[in-house]
Amino acid sequence: MPTDFDKGAYPEPPRQTPAVDKQTALPNPALILSKLFYYSVDLPVTTFRDVVDSIRAKNKSVYYHQKFRRVPDLTECQQGDYLCYYEAEMQWRRDYKVDQEIVKVVQERMRACHQREGASYQQNCAKEIEQFNEATKNFQSRYGDLGAYASGRKCLMKQKERMMAAQASSA
Template identity: 40%
Template sequence: MPEARSPLGAFAQSVTNVIDGPVTWFRETIVEPNQQKSVWYHQKFRRVPTIDQCYTDDAVCKFEAEQQFRRDRMVDNEILSILRLRFEDCMMYEAPDHMKKCTPLMDVYKKAEENWFIKYGDLGAYMNAKSAYMKQKHRMIWERRHGPVGSGMKTEGDHE
C-alpha cells in the first residue's frame, strides 16, 4: 500500500488496516483455500437409471429419469444448434467455393439432424421419457420385422 502523505491520511490508513486486516486474513487463509472451485455453468449431474430401468410404482425414479431425458434433449438441441451455426459460418466464409469446402460439415450436420429426429421427432410438444422409449421400442420392432427404416419393407420371401 502507498504511504499516506498527510497525518490524517496515515490515521485513516491505520483505521482501515485495523478493521480490514483481520477480515482479509480470515478470507485469504481460511475461506478461499477451503472453497471448491467450480464453474456455475458446468454443473455436472450424475447419470440416473433410464425410464425402462424404473419399477412401475417408483415415482422418484421416474421423475429422475424424466429430468435426465430433458437435460439430454437440451444438450442434443445445443449440439445441433452449434453444428448448424458452424455450417452457416462456413457457408458465409468460404463463398463462392462453399459447396465444395463445407460439404463435410453439412454431412455431419445432416447426420446429427437425422439422429435427433430418430430420437425426438414426431413426439409432439409434451414429449416425455416414456413416449421416447416407446418410439424407440416400436422402431426396433419395425426394423426386426421389415428391415431398416427407409430401406423398403421385406417381402414374404425375404424372411430368414
C-alpha cells in the same frame, strides 16, 4: 484540526442555529416508533440476511459447472418407483437440451463455413454439411414427431416402435 489544540487560543465560534425550544417534556412518539421498528424488525432481519449471505458466499456454486450423475433409464426403473421415473424424466430433458445445443452448434459451423467460402461452399464445406446432416438425422430419429409435450416415456415408446418396425421388416 488536531485534537490537542489550545482551546484558549482558538475558541469555538458561537452556534448559528438556535436551540430547540421544547414545548413539552414528553418524548416524541414518532422517534419512539421508529426506534422500536428498527430494533425489533429491521436490525434482526438485516443481521440474519448478512449471516446467510456470508454463508452463501463461501459455498458459491456456479450453475454452468454443475455435474449431474447419470441415473437409471426408464427401462431400468422398478414398477411403481416414482422417484426413479422422475429422475429418468429429468435426465431425458437434460439430454434433449444438450442434443438441441449440439445441433445448433453444428448448424452454426456449417453457416459460418458457407459465409466464409461463398459460392464454392458445396465442395469446401462438405465435411460441415455432412456433419450437419448426420446430426439432424440423429436428432430427428430420436426426438422427431414427439409433439409439444415430449417426455422420456413418449421417446422410449417411439424407440420401441422403431425397433419393432425394423425387426418386422428384416423378418
